[in-house]
Amino acid sequence: MNRRVMDLWVGVFVVIGFAAVLFLALKVSNFSASSFATTYEITAKFDNIGGLKARGPVKSAGVVVGRVAEIRFDPQTYEANVVLKIDSQYQFPNDTFASILTSGLLGEQYIGLDAGGDERMIPAGGTIAKTQSAIVLEKLISQFLFNKASEGKKDAGAQ
């Protein structure tokens, strides 16, 4: 094997190999500085998180601003402590409202942040005070059925 031909081919191999990595980074995935950017953590407490999972998205106005880092059960308050990792470039006011929402009727669950009007921002390691739990579909349905049933009884009693 000619030395120069070998050098050339190894060069081609390395270049297209790195081009493939670049393609995966830029075209296939959403690589940007923020993929490895610094984040800060804030905690939100929920009565019920429904089907929320770690690594689920945190959105504000529909834009992904962070990820769910960790979900813990607090044995004192019987609440779920959800740790959110928010991109350092985004700051949220102290009275921000966090709720667990579902994308579509049966889609994945995510945390939605609705910014309030407070002047002061939530510091790193801070807590979100106002939260709304997940809507659990089973509860909703059973409640609906229960209401229907009691309505039916009322009707029967009136006759």
Place this chain on the structure above:
Amino acid sequence: MRLIERFFSVIGANTIDRVWRLGFAARFFLAMLSHSGETFRRPRLLLRELYASGVLSLIIILVSGLFVGLVLGLQGYDTLQRYGSSEALGILVALSLVRELGPVVAALLFASRAGSSMTAEVGLMKATEQLTAMDMMAVNPLARIMAPRFWGGVLSMPLLAALFTAAGIFGGWLIGVIFIGVDEGAFWAQMQANVSFRDDVFNGIIKSAVFGVAVSLIAVFEGFDAVPTAEGVSRAITRTVVTSALAILALDFVLTSFMFRGL
């Protein structure tokens, strides 16, 4: 009674043999690492192995990647369109390739293309006393023969896996967008929005690097450990392919369970 005794002694002997070989392989690995300096001081040694394990595997990797992507495109579309979500084809193709198929299938192909030829080369050098001759010339075969091959394989593997994945995604695009007519914008946009660099692409690269270390180590070790006859070398090549395949799949399970635990 005799039979039972034999049964246990066969198991015992096998176990001792396996554990001994594992220990031997570990010592070989450490010795090879400690003799790796020369590989990087003399780029020509490494270049030759990058050619042998990287460039020579290019064709099989690219062609297989393309076909895997084409099949993923067809099968994925068939399933997705039943639920009216054929725009998600991009996500399906990209995620399955980036996370699993790319690193795993590329590593399996690498083991049978480059790994087997590494074992054959080293084994034949051993069988024809070339390794001993080199050792007697005061040139350590670990540094001159084994380490460059190992590092050549380790460096080639992630690049080959990335190429396999890229070829596969191209294949999925070809089927989905060009032949079937899935909306091109949705195809790429959905893919980008749902494939994370950090969690999917980066983890896939880590996987392929780990597979590269495993396959290259198995390949050079089996060559080095081969019985120095023609039959011994051919058995060693078979062992390389079988052991590599098992190691890749087992490691893939372990790595996946660590990387994607949250899902």
Place this chain on the structure above:
Amino acid sequence: MIELAGIHKTDEILRLMTTPYVEINGLDFAYGDRQILSGIDMQLPKGKLTAIMGGSGCGKTTLLRLIGGQIKPDRGSLKVAGHEVSRFNERELYGMRRRMGMLFQFGALFTDLSVFDNIAFPLREHTRLPESAIRDLVLLKLEAVGLRGAAQLMPAELSGGMARRVALARSVALDPELILFDEPFTGLDPISLSIIATLIRRLTDALGATSVMVTHDVHESLAVVDYVYFMAGGRMVGSGTPAELRVSTDPYVYQFVHAQPDGPVHFHYPADNLDEQLLAGAA
């Protein structure tokens, strides 16, 4: 030397004239339970070509590997140039091997390198000579074995005899002080065989090297060597100059030199009495 060979005390004369380059005393070696060598005593005088002869499996190749430091003796001492080989660490061992050349049974040429690069290999690894000097040295070595014209061929394109000559040129590339020849005549036609024998003698003399040759080719070796050790069953069973051995009446030496099928080295592998075994089979 050859004139003196007839004298009975050649041993003493050799020892007086030269200090041995390799000295082996009371050496034992075993692979696991299998005893390969026991109680070997041997001196290889400086600048001489010594042959170690014996039948297949008598341990002579093992002895060569011990001298090269590839394996370590269980007991006894083995000194090369005054240093105990088994006490060397890796660096010292490689230091010794740099002054040592070895010709392997089938040449052991590097199959992926050309003839030229094979011979240049030790020079490139161990010297910092410029490429032009390496080229001159390689061509000189090739000229010495008569294969300068074959420099650009690959080992696969060489005949057995040519490959052996290339390997010979490679083993002397660094002008070694000690050269080990492991069965240099195996599988060669008569012409190549005598070429190799002559080259071994000539290169030993030209380099002033201490050479040791392991072989079972009696007539070719007796024609070129200075001294012979005979081995059987892992022991030294006789030694002497070629002239002494030709007239020796020692049963081992006689059997070997005159190629007798039966003698102290038995034709039959140890077995039970044939009649008994046949009868046992019938019963």
